[in-house]
Amino acid sequence: MTSTTPVRVGLLGATGMVGQQCVLMIEGHPWFRLAWLGASERSAGRSYAEAARWVQDRPMPEGVAGMPVEAAAPAADCPELVFSAMDASVAGGIERAFARAGHFVVSNSRNHRLDPDVPLVIPEVNPDHLELVVHQRRERGWPGAIVTNPNCSTITLTMALAPLRAFGIRRVLVTTLQAVSGAGYPGVAAVDMLGNVVPFIGGEEEKLAVETCKLLGERRGGRVEPAEVTVSAHCNRVPTVDGHLVCASVELEEAPSPAQAREAMAAFRGPPQEMLLPSALRRPVRVAEGTARPQPRRDAMAGGGMAVTVGRVRECPLLGLKFAALGHNTIRGAAGAAVLNAEVLMAGEWLAPDARARCGKRNRKAPAWQGDGV
Numbered sequence: 001m002t003s004t005t006p007v008r009v010g011l012l013g014a015t016g017m018v019g020q021q022c023v024l025m026i027e028g029h030p031w032f033r034l035a036w037l038g039a040s041e042r043s044a045g046r047s048y049a050e051a052a053r054w055v056q057d058r059p060m061p062e063g064v065a066g067m068p069v070e071a072a073a074p075a076a077d078c079p080e081l082v083f084s085a086m087d088a089s090v091a092g093g094i095e096r097a098f099a100r101a102g103h104f105v106v107s108n109s110r111n112h113r114l115d116p117d118v119p120l121v122i123p124e125v126n127p128d129h130l131e132l133v134v135h136q137r138r139e140r141g142w143p144g145a146i147v148t149n150p151n152c153s154t155i156t157l158t159m160a161l162a163p164l165r166a167f168g169i170r171r172v173l174v175t176t177l178q179a180v181s182g183a184g185y186p187g188v189a190a191v192d193m194l195g196n197v198v199p200f201i202g203g204e205e206e207k208l209a210v211e212t213c214k215l216l217g218e219r220r221g222g223r224v225e226p227a228e229v230t231v232s233a234h235c236n237r238v239p240t241v242d243g244h245l246v247c248a249s250v251e252l253e254e255a256p257s258p259a260q261a262r263e264a265m266a267a268f269r270g271p272p273q274e275m276l277l278p279s280a281l282r283r284p285v286r287v288a289e290g291t292a293r294p295q296p297r298r299d300a301m302a303g304g305g306m307a308v309t310v311g312r313v314r315e316c317p318l319l320g321l322k323f324a325a326l327g328h329n330t331i332r333g334a335a336g337a338a339v340l341n342a343e344v345l346m347a348g349e350w351l352a353p354d355a356r357a358r359c360g361k362r363n364r365k366a367p368a369w370q371g372d373g374v
């Protein structure tokens with residue numbers, strides 16, 4: 001398969017913070033072409049350039065600026081694969097309507113993450129959970145389906161924990177320092193944020209506790225048995241733009257040394273080799289060695305923003321092991337996570353055969369934004 005024709009995709013919530021990052025990530029993607037944009041009634045009927053308050057560092061792609069924004073309802077010209085980055089207050093019902101109408105919805109929103117028949121997936125961690133789609137479609141009678149990625153801070157934490165699974169994870173105490181981009185636009189008031197740390201993010205601590213266990217859980221048929229890991233989280237909003245830092249202490253059954261933990265993290269690999277995905281990194285967890293001076297901005301952008309950088313892996317007098325992990329909020333924690341999930345759906349033959357036929361392995365090409373191309 002060597003075709004180079006990208007598949008048409010849609011984007012719900014295209015005008016928001018995550019939607020804009022999705023626009024940038026799909027731009028130039030070797031498998032996807034943005035063909036349909038959806039947002040609220042406020043934006044519907046306007047061009048994307050008029051409707052979106054663009055807040056990205058890179059300019060709005062010219063080809064997208066003139067595209068019309070549609071109301072967020074299934075339409076005849078809407079592609080089979082639809083990314084969703086809608087406000088959680090409305091995402092649930094709209095995503096179900098799209099799945100019912102035959103669309104594969106790849107969602108960033110929290111609404112369906114914990115539904116027993118909805119996969120909550122990080123391709124490097126639990127790609128087999130995608131099998132829930134079979135049960136979801138059967139039980140709900142949908143020709144389409146909903147697939148979700150986790151909350152942003154949960155992705156950073158779980159990527160760092162996943163390499164430690166073999167040691168038996170028991171308890172995790174985690175403190176997050178989360179960027180303002182996680183609050184959408186306009187987000188947290190400047191008066192609250194400037195020169196301050198806000199020690200509360202609504203619902204975040206619960207998400208870290210529950211989503212982590214589903215992600216690290218075991219799939220049994222059409223359900224996931226959550227991992228028996230106790231996660232206690234403190235979540236803080238800090239005045240940075242994109243970097244989410246998580247500082248975690250972990251109790252492991254086998255009590256590895258910091259050197260053994262570092263080794264396991266460094267050996268952690270991306271999705272299976274047969275899945276040659278444009279956004280997947282061969283080494284998705286980067287381990288910063290020794291006492292090297294931290295470079296948070298650069299580390300957050302490692303692998304085009306798709307890597308999680310772990311550093312300061314050391315002994316913890318309370319739980320045994322502790323470390324810090326940094327991830328890019330809107331890339332690894334949101335838009336990039338969704339794009340990677342969509343790539344797995346394509347490579348895994350979940351989509352219609354004509355779509356699959358367009359992403360042959362020899363068509364693999366690293367997008368321009370990707371850091372190391374592996």
Ligand code: NAP
Nearest residue numbers: 013015016017018039040043085086087088109182184185
């Ligand atoms: P945002 O900037 O507030 O954007 C919200 C989007 O939802 C906009 O496109 C908005 O369209 C659309 N929307 C609002 N009401 C709608 C309606 N009635 N019908 C259809 N669309 C509607 O939010 P965000 O930060 O991008 O977050 C989007 C989703 O991703 C949320 O569910 C959030 O929890 C999740 N998420 C965010 C992050 C992050 O880093 N920010 C990370 C992980 C997950 P209009 O412009 O027309 O109002």
